[in-house]
Amino acid sequence: MAQPIKVVVTGAAGQIAYSLIYHIAHGDVFGADQPVILHLLDIPFMMGVLEGVVMEIQDLALPLVRGVVPTADVSVGFNDVDAAFMVGAMPRKQGMERKDLLSANVKIFKDQGQALDKYAKKSVLVVVVGNPANTNAYICSKYAPSIPKSSFSAMTHLDQNRAQALLAQRLGVPVGNVSNVIIWGNHSPTMLPDATHAQVQTDAGLVPVPKLVNNDSWLKNEFVPTVQNRGAAVIAARKMSSAMSAAKAAGDHMRALWQGTPPGKFVSLGVISDGSYGAPKDVMFSFPCTVKDRVWKIVPNLSIDDFAKSKLAVTGKELSEEKEEALSVCQD
Ligand SMILES: NC(=O)C1=CN([C@@H]2O[C@H](COP(=O)(O)OP(=O)(O)OC[C@H]3O[C@@H](n4cnc5c(N)ncnc54)[C@H](O)[C@@H]3O)[C@@H](O)[C@H]2O)C=CC1
Numbered sequence: 001m002a003q004p005i006k007v008v009v010t011g012a013a014g015q016i017a018y019s020l021i022y023h024i025a026h027g028d029v030f031g032a033d034q035p036v037i038l039h040l041l042d043i044p045f046m047m048g049v050l051e052g053v054v055m056e057i058q059d060l061a062l063p064l065v066r067g068v069v070p071t072a073d074v075s076v077g078f079n080d081v082d083a084a085f086m087v088g089a090m091p092r093k094q095g096m097e098r099k100d101l102l103s104a105n106v107k108i109f110k111d112q113g114q115a116l117d118k119y120a121k122k123s124v125l126v127v128v129v130g131n132p133a134n135t136n137a138y139i140c141s142k143y144a145p146s147i148p149k150s151s152f153s154a155m156t157h158l159d160q161n162r163a164q165a166l167l168a169q170r171l172g173v174p175v176g177n178v179s180n181v182i183i184w185g186n187h188s189p190t191m192l193p194d195a196t197h198a199q200v201q202t203d204a205g206l207v208p209v210p211k212l213v214n215n216d217s218w219l220k221n222e223f224v225p226t227v228q229n230r231g232a233a234v235i236a237a238r239k240m241s242s243a244m245s246a247a248k249a250a251g252d253h254m255r256a257l258w259q260g261t262p263p264g265k266f267v268s269l270g271v272i273s274d275g276s277y278g279a280p281k282d283v284m285f286s287f288p289c290t291v292k293d294r295v296w297k298i299v300p301n302l303s304i305d306d307f308a309k310s311k312l313a314v315t316g317k318e319l320s321e322e323k324e325e326a327l328s329v330c331q332d
């Protein structure tokens with residue numbers, strides 16, 4: 001069996017981590033043969049709660065767990081880690097947009113970027129979940145200059161899962177039969193969920209989703225806003241933000257990075273933009289990607305129509321503005 005890898009989860013005493021830790025410990029993310037040492041980082045005030053989480057991890061009796069390190073000290077939490085789930089941040093409440101969290105959360109990602117730079121392995125893969133995820137990932141990477149920018153990504157996989165599930169429901173097919181839905185841009189209501197290149201596995205082979213849906217108005221006027229606003233709908237109902245589904249998505253995101261994407265399939269990742277598809281350069285923009293040997297690549301040459309182009313411009317502008325605001329907050 002492989003040597004254990006060290007995996008840090010920040011915000012380890014919080015809602016998302018409570019589900020995410022199980023996925024990691026159970027082998028759903030790094031593989032059924034990959035032992036893990038869990039580094040659980042939270043703030044000093046939460047150390048009592050974290051003790052309870054550690055007891056529960058012990059009580060899971062899962063064979064892949066080879067160690068648990070609960071801590072409020074970044075030099076311990078990030079020490080020599082191979083993979084990092086950056087969850088620890090304030091969640092939004094009803095009536096807020098995710099970018100309203102920027103001033104409260106972005107400094108956490110500056111500090112923790114510096115700590116990753118100092119203590120983590122240079123090969124670490126970093127997934128940012130805490131909102132506003134794309135801009136926090138940008139800041140985290142900026143303050144960790146010794147780690148390649150391509151090792152940082154922001155999570156839009158929850159939006160991808162929501163989009164995939166909604167299409168499956170509409171078409172009356174199992175969710176696993178739908179693939180290659182794309183999330184473009186920011187993890188915010190300006191994102192573009194795009195079914196243009198999505199496919200359904202049928203007995204007759206792969207069929208394009210737009211052909212099966214056969215209703216452009218539904219795709220533009222119901223599918224897109226439902227996915228864009230799903231986070232707010234969950235908050236309105238639960239009075240807390242998505243946690244179980246966010247944890248599953250964080251595991252899906254890291255699994256795609258760690259284990260690669262199947263042939264012909266894409267995954268949406270918020271990654272440093274090279275200007276592909278007219279996106280602004282040097283922001284963490286969600287693109288369709290393939291992953292091989294832990295290296296992602298933006299899927300090239302997909303057709304995008306005028307509707308998509310106009311939406312990509314809006315979400316790109318928002319990311320550029322968030323970036324400027326975050327940089328000025330970090331200079332304070
Ligand atoms: N990208 C995405 O799709 C999603 C992102 N989120 C975001 O994930 C974040 C976490 O959400 P929840 O787990 O529900 O929140 P939560 O409030 O239940 O847990 C957050 C935890 O982070 C800890 N924390 C705060 N500052 C920290 C620091 N400097 N270092 C380490 N830990 C720290 C808190 O003490 C708390 O235990 C929020 O920002 C939320 O908006 C939530 C759902 C989906």
Ligand SMILES: O=C([O-])CC(=O)C(=O)O
Pocket residue numbers: 091092098131158230231232234235241242246
């Ligand atoms: O909406 C929120 O604040 C939490 C989140 O990011 C999501 O559920 O997509």
